[in-house]
Amino acid sequence: MDMFLVMRTERGIILRLTKLTETSLIVTWCVDGVGLVKTVAKGARRPKSAFAGKLDLFYDAELSWVDSSKSELGALRELVVNEYAEGIRKSYKNTVVAGYFTSLVEWVMESGDSKEDVYGLLVRGIGYLREKNAEWRAVVHFEKELAKLMGIWDGVSHPHVSLSRAFGAIPRQRKGCEDLF
Numbered sequence: 001m002d003m004f005l006v007m008r009t010e011r012g013i014i015l016r017l018t019k020l021t022e023t024s025l026i027v028t029w030c031v032d033g034v035g036l037v038k039t040v041a042k043g044a045r046r047p048k049s050a051f052a053g054k055l056d057l058f059y060d061a062e063l064s065w066v067d068s069s070k071s072e073l074g075a076l077r078e079l080v081v082n083e084y085a086e087g088i089r090k091s092y093k094n095t096v097v098a099g100y101f102t103s104l105v106e107w108v109m110e111s112g113d114s115k116e117d118v119y120g121l122l123v124r125g126i127g128y129l130r131e132k133n134a135e136w137r138a139v140v141h142f143e144k145e146l147a148k149l150m151g152i153w154d155g156v157s158h159p160h161v162s163l164s165r166a167f168g169a170i171p172r173q174r175k176g177c178e179d180l181f
Contacts, residue, residue, distance in 0.1 A: 087130035
């Protein structure tokens with residue numbers, strides 16, 4: 001039986017880059033309307049790769065990929081970067097906070113889980129960090145909005161406590177954020 005591969009194209013933010021082979025990467029995305037998506041960028045680590053300069057943390061891009069019928073790893077085919085998130089890298093504090101935001105989103109989502117507008121929240125959080133210096137209240141606000149979107153915030157507890165209760169813990173990057181403020 002022939003299977004037709006369908007290329008999907010959506011907008012997403014890069015959450016994580018993981019070395020797969022000497023030349024390839026696994027790219028974890030938060031994709032608008034889709035949720036958590038993992039793709040393989042074959043040859044991305046080669047100097048003359050079509051992906052050269054297009055794959056880095058916090059990049060907002062239009063990506064095209066083909067889902068795999070055998071694993072959770074789709075094949076990344078094309079991408080056009082919309083926002084390189086350069087403003088974030090100008091400040092160590094902003095980079096650490098952006099790393100926590102992306103880790104937290106990855107922590108609470110499952111593959112293909114498009115909970116409400118987690119992508120929209122991440123776009124706003126990353127956008128804030130591109131333009132302004134990180135503040136502790138922004139971290140708490142992001143946690144509170146994420147807890148609300150996940151339907152787990154009781155309106156009384158600290159948002160990180162609600163997230164920790166619901167998901168067993170929260171990413172250790174939070175401690176790194178706390179230490180900065």
